[in-house]
Amino acid sequence: MSASPRPLHLSVALEHPRPAARADRPDRTDRYDAAHFVRLARLAERGVLDFVTLGDSLTRPGLDALAVLARVAPATERIGLVPAVTTTHTEPFHVSTAVSTLDWVSRGRAGWQAEVSTTEAEAALFGRRAAEPPAAAWREAGEAADVAARLWDSWEDGAEIRDRATGRFVDRDRLHYVDFAGTHFSVRGPSTVPRPPQGHPVTVVDATGETAGAERAVREVAAAYADVALVRAADPQSAGAVRAELRELARAHGRDPGQLVVLASLPVELHCSGDAVGLAELLGDWYADGAADGFHLRFADPGRDLALLVDGTVPVLQHRCLLRRFYPGATLREHLGLPRPANRYALAREAS
Amino acid sequence: MNPNPSGPTPSGPTPSGPASGGPASGRPAPGGPAPTGPGRTAASPYGRTTAPPHGRRQMHLAAHFPGVNNTTVWADDRSKSQIAFSSFEHLAHTAERGLFDFFFLAEGLRLREHKGRIHDLDVLGRPESITVLNALAAVTDRLGLAATVNTTFNEPYELARRLASLDHLSGGRAAWNAVTTSDAFTGENFRRGGYLDRAQRYSRAVEFVATARELWDSWTDDGVPRPFAHRGRHFDIHGEFTVPRSPQGHPVVIQAGDSSEGREFAASSADVIFTRHSGPEAGRAFYADVKGRLAAYGRRPDDLKIMPGVTVVLGDTAAEAQEHAAEIRRSQVSPQNALLAAEQIWGVDLSSYDPDGPLPDIDPDPGSELAQGRVRHGDPKAVADRWRALSRAKGLSLRETVIETTGRQSFIGTPAAVAAEMDAFVRTDAADGFILVPHLTPGGLDDFVDRVVPLLQERGAFRTEYRGRTLRSHLGLPDPVRPAEKG
Secondary structure (H helix, E strand, O other): OOOOOOOOOOOOOOOOOOOOOOOOOOOOOOOOOOOHHHHHHHHHHHHHEEEEEOOOOOOOOOOOOOHHHHHHHHHHOEEEEEEEEEOOOOOOOHHHHHHHHHHOOOOOEEEEEEEEEOOHHHHHHHHOOOOOOHHHHHHHHHHHHHHHHHHHHOOOOOOOEEEOOOOOEEEEEEEOOOOOOOOOOEOOOOOOOOOOOOOOOOOEEEEEEEOHHHHHHHHHHHHHHEEEEEOOOHHHHHHHHHHHHOOOHHHHHOOOOOOOOEEEEEEEOOOHHHHHHHHHHHHHHHOOOOOEEEEEEOOOOOOHHHHHHHHHHHHHHHHHHOOOOOOOOOOHHHOOOOOOOHHHHHHHHHHH | OOOOOOOOOOOOOOOOHHHHHHOOOOOOOOOOOOOOOOOOOOOOOOOOOOHHHHHHHOOOEEOOOOOOOOOOOOOOOOOOOOHHHHHHHEEEEEHHOOOOOOOOOEOOOOEEEEEOOOOOOOEEEEEEHHHHHHHHHHHHOOOHHHHHHHHOOOHHHHHHHHHHHHHHHOOOOOOEEEEOOOHHHHHHHOOOOOOOOOHHHHHHHHHHHHHHHHHHHOOOOOOOEEEEEEEEEOOEEOOOOOOOOOOOOOEEEEEEEOHHHHHHHHHHHHEEEEEEOOOHHHHHHHHHHHHOOOOOOOOOOHHHEEEEEEEEEEOOOOOHHHHHHHHHHHHOOOHHHHHHHHHHHOOOOOOOOOOOOOOOOOOOOOOOOOOOOOOOOOOHHHHHHHHHHHHHOOOOOOOHHHHOOOOOOOEEHHHHHHHHHHHHHHHOOOOOEEEOOOOOOOOOOOHHHHHHHHHHHOOOOOOOOEEEOOHHHHHHOOOOOOOOHHO
């Protein structure tokens, strides 16, 4: 027998791929009640998955994804929670504090999937600016991710001192202005929220690139700022090629490519336990081919398919030592094998 | 220090922090007839009412999570984390055990500064309100969940969507304290930057709330989205909302502020007004004034609840309660905080002064911008003169003077005396209820719930069970009426 392989990472999308607008239809596929999402997240947690994602956009019927996963947080214990958060029309300061707060209420299980809004219909909901082409919107999303992480670092971990002798609650030398000036916005800082439990909640970017113009921009954003990159691909070779490209770009940004987890994002439809076993074989093959560090599964029907995955696919992968049997840690970073990031401002202060 | 240093400071701590437009300066105007008789009881969305037995008018209660002013005491062994979720859970559970109407979170969008540096003497750092409340919805069942969210640095579509989401995820328990910000200082954290002058702030806030209501009304009752288009002075937006009408129809809207613009805004747009606490006479005058403004908007007096922010100190005897209250005031004004309070009046650096020594004999600098993120009220020279007179008359040191001018807690006494006083306040139309602001995180309301709530219930002054599931039903507020249904 060969040595046990390194386990793969497994995550699932909770949203239905084809949301129905009408809330009253018996076949409605999108949900507005918390119980539905709690049930799915608990199921994913029973399967010891790394995290769940919940898609969002400003024009898609459904609730605010970060709100839904904040509601799910106290009802779960270990599963990572990764809502999509759009950056084009939102204030970057609000993005940073909301994601940070999700990390506080989940006790270190938060991530966020950075998304953009590129249509005129989305721009018209705000009336503040015209639609941005995808490449420009992604560059701005990169700035939003950059400033979010700076704001998370703007409080050093030991900033709160509660020193009764001097009457000081915080050591203000350990609070930092970020003074970020981007193309379309600037942020002074510091954050109003103390540094969250994970230091930085996990940043996820779908690095596939929908349009030719945006592909380069989105991969740069993923390589520079993402902890987890999702890659939609039709076969293991093309997924592996994008993974290699992302790792190379990350290295060019001065990052350790080992700290960028690349997940192949696959559409999945399961009808029976046989399909679930077949999926385990397919995932095992892709993984053996070096296509990815793990998978992000987008179900045709999450309610049905997730149960089949947890009861059928997961045990097979565990049997083959490709999937953990329990959560060894408490935070999403621990699930992903990612360290808690050092604080850039603390490093700079200590160096000076 | 208290952000309103035009002292004597009002006894209610500022509910939402200086940068987030809490009750601003200004005392209730005198005059105006008091409404008579018990309030009308409105049908709740579930067809029940909050009508108490025997037609007795009952009060509403809310729990304010301790804020980032010096009124929150952190140098106490019982003071726990201001940011850990367990602290929010604790206070929310206490409030729900006490059958409170709602739990209230303030907001600040920039850390305050003093002398060009981040203010370090008070509790600092808090979570983003709506996200915490969504999480609290998972660990509570009936408690209303109120978020303070700024209208200056948000956009209606996005915020309406977040609030509607909270209302869905909590089963109809969402509330929104709509505040405004005036300073460019806070704007430095936002795309919008800059700031709006006072009149613009309020006209934007009024239009913001109206636009949010249009979005909340945009789906039909049978779950079909309809396009919306809003074109106004501040917002020109159109499209389709992504969230069906929420359980309350509209989340409860709160307005915090006592100014004339604030009262008018509340009368036109709010369900609850979060006001500064004052004595019974001033309270009645304020109550009459605000309720009197409702008719002009086609609203009835009971459609807007008046809830002052109050502090309560209990003791086994009246003397013990007074002693305890004095002790809390001392702990709220550390020597460093006393100097800072004086610097906010004088507008100059006073670090060479001894807090246990006399007040400065120099005059304040009227144009000072020493304090940022706080509202500077009144005439500093007049305040300084008042402080010096007080110091001379009573032989008080600088710190003792600050402690003396710190407002007394709103209700001090035995549980029975406090219950009686609060009840009288509501029965005589000085308020519809209270927003309780504890000085300790997170156990600061434990005693009130254990010792005072049962006495209020015995008096018939407070509910003995939740009758409905939504915050609107707790507050006895009518269902929002859609424009189409207005006829």
